[in-house]
Amino acid sequence: MTAFNEPVAPGGHHDPAPPDPEPPMTPAQRNAFLGSFGGWAVDGFTLATFGLVLAPTLTDLLPRTGVEPTTANVGFYGQLGGAVFLLGWGCSFLWGPIADRFGRKPAMIGSILLFSLFTALAGLSTNVWQWMAFRFLCAVGIGGEWAMAGTVVAEAVPERLRVKLGGILHSANYIGQLATAVIYLAFGQLLGWRGLFLLGLVPALMVLFIRRNTEEPARWQAKSAQRQRQSLFAPMRAILSGEYRRRTIGNLLLLVVCVIGLWATATYVPTAVTDMAKRAGWEPSSVTMLAGASAALSAIFTIIGCLCTPRLVDRLGRKGALALLFVLMMVGIIGLYAIAYPLGSITLVFAVLPILGFGGANFAVFTIWLPEQYPTSIRATAFAFTTTISRWFAAAGTFVLGFAIHAAGSLSLPLAATALAFVLGLLLLPLVPETRDSVLPD
Known part of the structure; x- marks a missing residue:
């Protein structure tokens, strides 16, 4: 005997009930993604x-x-500037506790405003030390954005x-980098380096969209009572103790x-x-176009890598x-700095860049992986x-690298040696749990 609400096909056979369609993203969810992107x-x-x-x-x-x-001095001061930038990026860990305590939205807005202002000011620098100071302060803002966007999404x-x-989401960063390269290719001679930095004020317009259209995630709002009871740096203590210490x-x-x-x-x-x-x-003029094209090609393949990352991690x-x-x-x-650069082969550089660009999507794995390892109350902090304190360790390494470039008088050997860092990375993988097939913890 069949139930009155079960459809019966001709011949007395039951038709399986169609599965409930998965609901589409709500406007709030779309805006949260678009604002983060x-x-x-x-x-x-x-x-x-x-x-x-x-x-x-x-x-x-x-x-x-x-x-x-x-060339040696440009390499040395460039690497020194990179180390200064990394030091500033490391300071941006503060955005995590702010986001866990006061909300993802204000932390995102604050980080964007900070890096927009000091990028523009970098274009007004009158000497190297002033430029590095602005670069440091810009990095304090830049470093927080990845954590805020990744947590919100x-x-x-x-x-x-x-x-x-x-x-x-992670491809967005490289789309931004690609846009920079395209602008530099088209208008580099006209804008000059100062004009390109002054364009740094444009990102501040993103704040208007975020303020009007982005809501706090429901998961974070559900933890309001817990947030009010904890101090600002309670999440920091949590990620460095107990079950979370090893993975952190x-x-x-x-x-x-x-x-x-x-x-x-x-x-x-x-x-x-x-x-080269x-x-x-x-x-x-051709040198400018070539530099822009190299950055654009690398960014394009990193975008492809980011879009492939969800399938790779699954x-x-x-x-x-x-x-x-x-x-x-x-x-x-190795292909770029141990082979192409010493040979002076620009053709070989452009042949290797797709490999290097695709490999650069390694950061996208963390955009997916990190939120799966921590609960909502400490997720932004973790x-x-x-993603920021790691910059302090890297700053020391890049300073040493800058010294090596200066001593060697060339970019080749010091930069080629950094391939060894990825060998170490493979050995470190057992420290972190595999989270494939897991859902986001509350």
């Missing part, structure tokens, strides 16, 4: 600016500081879309490896290409995907702590 994109725009115009900036400012702008979007949108240290060390690779390679691609083109006798697991991307980074670094 936009904030992370303008972060990438700013980040790329410092690397893309590093050579012309230092070539102009070093003589004003009493230093000859040789993980908490606000439907669970069925969380991993996919996490990969798409593991994530921190893995991100140190990622950052060393980023600053030692991708940041120096335009500088290396500029140096000058040695080959290219015209200044197929290989979080650890397996990160291991694969680490291997690609090693191959790209995300910010591991």
